[in-house]
Amino acid sequence: MKNPIHLMPLILVAWSMQAGAADPLPSWNDTSPKKAIIAFVEKVTKEGSADFVPVPERIAVFDNDGTLWTELPEYFQGIFVNDRIKAMAPQHPEWKTEEPYASILKGDVKKALAGGEKALLDLVMATHAGMTTDEFDKQVTDWLATAKHPKTGRPFTEMVFQPMLELLDYLRANGFKTFIVSGGGIEFMRPWTEKVYGIPPEQVVGSTGGLKYELRDGKPVIVKTPSLVLNDDKEGKPVGIQRHIGRRPIFAAGNSDGDFQMLEWTTTGSGARFGLIVHHTDAERECAYDRKSPFGKLDKGLDEAPKRGWTLVNMKDDWAAIYPEKK
Amino acid sequence: MKNPIHLMPLILVAWSMQAGAADPLPSWNDTSPKKAIIAFVEKVTKEGSADFVPVPERIAVFDNDGTLWTELPEYFQGIFVNDRIKAMAPQHPEWKTEEPYASILKGDVKKALAGGEKALLDLVMATHAGMTTDEFDKQVTDWLATAKHPKTGRPFTEMVFQPMLELLDYLRANGFKTFIVSGGGIEFMRPWTEKVYGIPPEQVVGSTGGLKYELRDGKPVIVKTPSLVLNDDKEGKPVGIQRHIGRRPIFAAGNSDGDFQMLEWTTTGSGARFGLIVHHTDAERECAYDRKSPFGKLDKGLDEAPKRGWTLVNMKDDWAAIYPEKK
Ligand SMILES: [Ca+2]
Numbered sequence: 001m002k003n004p005i006h007l008m009p010l011i012l013v014a015w016s017m018q019a020g021a022a023d024p025l026p027s028w029n030d031t032s033p034k035k036a037i038i039a040f041v042e043k044v045t046k047e048g049s050a051d052f053v054p055v056p057e058r059i060a061v062f063d064n065d066g067t068l069w070t071e072l073p074e075y076f077q078g079i080f081v082n083d084r085i086k087a088m089a090p091q092h093p094e095w096k097t098e099e100p101y102a103s104i105l106k107g108d109v110k111k112a113l114a115g116g117e118k119a120l121l122d123l124v125m126a127t128h129a130g131m132t133t134d135e136f137d138k139q140v141t142d143w144l145a146t147a148k149h150p151k152t153g154r155p156f157t158e159m160v161f162q163p164m165l166e167l168l169d170y171l172r173a174n175g176f177k178t179f180i181v182s183g184g185g186i187e188f189m190r191p192w193t194e195k196v197y198g199i200p201p202e203q204v205v206g207s208t209g210g211l212k213y214e215l216r217d218g219k220p221v222i223v224k225t226p227s228l229v230l231n232d233d234k235e236g237k238p239v240g241i242q243r244h245i246g247r248r249p250i251f252a253a254g255n256s257d258g259d260f261q262m263l264e265w266t267t268t269g270s271g272a273r274f275g276l277i278v279h280h281t282d283a284e285r286e287c288a289y290d291r292k293s294p295f296g297k298l299d300k301g302l303d304e305a306p307k308r309g310w311t312l313v314n315m316k317d318d319w320a321a322i323y324p325e326k327k
Numbered sequence: 328m329k330n331p332i333h334l335m336p337l338i339l340v341a342w343s344m345q346a347g348a349a350d351p352l353p354s355w356n357d358t359s360p361k362k363a364i365i366a367f368v369e370k371v372t373k374e375g376s377a378d379f380v381p382v383p384e385r386i387a388v389f390d391n392d393g394t395l396w397t398e399l400p401e402y403f404q405g406i407f408v409n410d411r412i413k414a415m416a417p418q419h420p421e422w423k424t425e426e427p428y429a430s431i432l433k434g435d436v437k438k439a440l441a442g443g444e445k446a447l448l449d450l451v452m453a454t455h456a457g458m459t460t461d462e463f464d465k466q467v468t469d470w471l472a473t474a475k476h477p478k479t480g481r482p483f484t485e486m487v488f489q490p491m492l493e494l495l496d497y498l499r500a501n502g503f504k505t506f507i508v509s510g511g512g513i514e515f516m517r518p519w520t521e522k523v524y525g526i527p528p529e530q531v532v533g534s535t536g537g538l539k540y541e542l543r544d545g546k547p548v549i550v551k552t553p554s555l556v557l558n559d560d561k562e563g564k565p566v567g568i569q570r571h572i573g574r575r576p577i578f579a580a581g582n583s584d585g586d587f588q589m590l591e592w593t594t595t596g597s598g599a600r601f602g603l604i605v606h607h608t609d610a611e612r613e614c615a616y617d618r619k620s621p622f623g624k625l626d627k628g629l630d631e632a633p634k635r636g637w638t639l640v641n642m643k644d645d646w647a648a649i650y651p652e653k654k
């Protein structure tokens with residue numbers, strides 16, 4: 001086969017047929033959520049259709065914890081805080097006796113958090129403020145490079161949901177711009193979302209601490225300060241969307257009542273809209289929890305989803321796979 | 328010429344030659360700023376070059392007032408405030424005697440602003456808070472549709488700098504993502520920046536007021552509240568950049584000392600960087616002002632630009648045209 005160029009037309013036909021027939025959501029079973037997603041994308045992208053939405057307005061927003069990756073046994077950012085306190089302890093000998101640090105160092109998270117909101121805030125501020133944004137970026141990146149999920153032993157960045165990765169790709173292939181809108185820390189997510197989700201830092205919205213520009217030894221730095229500029233949860237999610245994106249999304253995905261207002265804001269706009277809730281129903285492959293869970297509590301959303309036309313994804317039945325294959 | 332397909336190769340050659348030879352910045356004279364811009368773009372986009380920058384990191388930030396459009400006789404947003412006070416007066420009979428409103432209604436801006444920061448804040452809050460984001464968007468859009476620049480009589484959206492429009496296009500054609508980072512109000516800019524500059528709302532950073540999500544008659548709205556979340560000027564500009572973009576730009580353009588820290592933050596990063604200052608030197612075609620101007624004061628920047636390798640654009644000599652041709 002010295003000159004394979006005569007095969008080109010055949011290859012091209014085969015390739016284009018495959019492309020046409022390719023399933024954009026192979027890890028989704030052929031149940032109603034997948035059909036609803038595809039029907040929505042087809043109608044908003046079909047020129048001339050009554051539901052057509054121009055490309056710049058195809059804004060899709062995704063919660064992170066419990067929607068794009070697992071959130072149990074606790075939010076991964078909580079595990080990061082725990083690990084950072086331990087790593088920072090040698091520089092803080094006073095923590096040996098001072099709560100809530102002392103209990104964290106003894107491995108007693110429950111006792112540490114007995115101090116309520118104040119204790120939690122102390123832990124977050126100790127690990128998220130005082131350093132420059134570059135230093136914090138490195139701390140997150142270094143942690144993710146070695147930390148493992150306590151149940152599966154996999155890196156946290158592999159605890160992401162394969163069906164949702166496909167959904168992000170599918171939306172982007174259809175002209176959507178995908179954003180994260182998470183209660184988690186904005187600077188905690190940005191170092192890895194581009195690589196893991198294909199979502200660049202400028203499309204990440206999250207809970208936001210104060211920042212201060214200053215010169216250190218004549219070198220400009222941005223320092224993280226101990227204040228809260230945005231609590232990107234519940235009513236804070238539409239606020240975060242408006243502040244960062246400045247237009248109303250047409251597609252929103254979440255998993256808990258913390259996403260209620262984001263779904264409400266998205267789906268009550270005019271024209272075609274899509275609301276999606278990931279319902280954690282798979283105790284075997286992931287976790288099963290909803291109304292009573294301390295993490296990702298889904299109660300009002302479960303009741304309201306059918307009334308509001310939101311698509312409930314039953315993880316157990318609707319997802320053929322949960323996580324990406326091991327590398 | 329029944330079958331013109333035999334002309335195709337010729338047409339393609341001519342077209343590609345033209346494309347290759349086309350001047351991306353026709354409203355820039357062939358002086359050093361234009362040469363510096365093109366040299367920068369060519370080196371950061373040349374694969375394999377030591378200065379190559381991958382597409383996602385090609386972030387360019389632009390000040391607005393005095394950089395992308397004219398800022399005299401006063402910031403256009405100030406004229407909007409003035410006009411809105413007059414339009415709202417019938418609903419506020421108390422303004423006839425209450426300062427600073429009474430003076431604005433009598434056309435005495437100077438006396439109105441004699442009340443200092445408090446007076447200015449009162450005027451801004453009266454016209455920028457209390458309404459929903461949708462209502463404010465409409466107020467800005469309606470105002471721009473009829474308001475005219477007091478000197479030229481042109482709509483404000485035509486008081487934009489043609490050379491800067493070309494620069495925005497040129498950067499985008501080379502894989503840059505262009506952002507506005509302005510001391511002006513974020514919600515004041517978003518309704519029109521996409522149409523005028525090709526910059527979508529999610530790429531606009533500006534001074535930011537409070538927002539509150541609520542239900543009005545069962546309908547979700549986002550209400551603008553009278554508080555300041557970000558003063559996007561001076562040290563606030565790198566903070567706004569980090570908060571919204573989350574990575575350090577490689578190209579920054581401004582025109583006043585309010586842009587100093589943005590230029591400093593951008594150009595002290597590692598690798599190839601570009602800082603640009605528009606120096607208003609053209610009293611005939613636009614305005615001439617710098618060190619002593621109450622609007623767009625440029626003093627420290629003028630001294631520091633040569634030391635820091637920032638490109639000073641001398642509007643009079645470097646720009647072949649100022650505004651787009653009249654429609
Ligand atoms: Ca969640």
Ligand SMILES: [Ca+2]
Pocket residue numbers: 390391392393394581582583585623
């Ligand atoms: Ca300016």
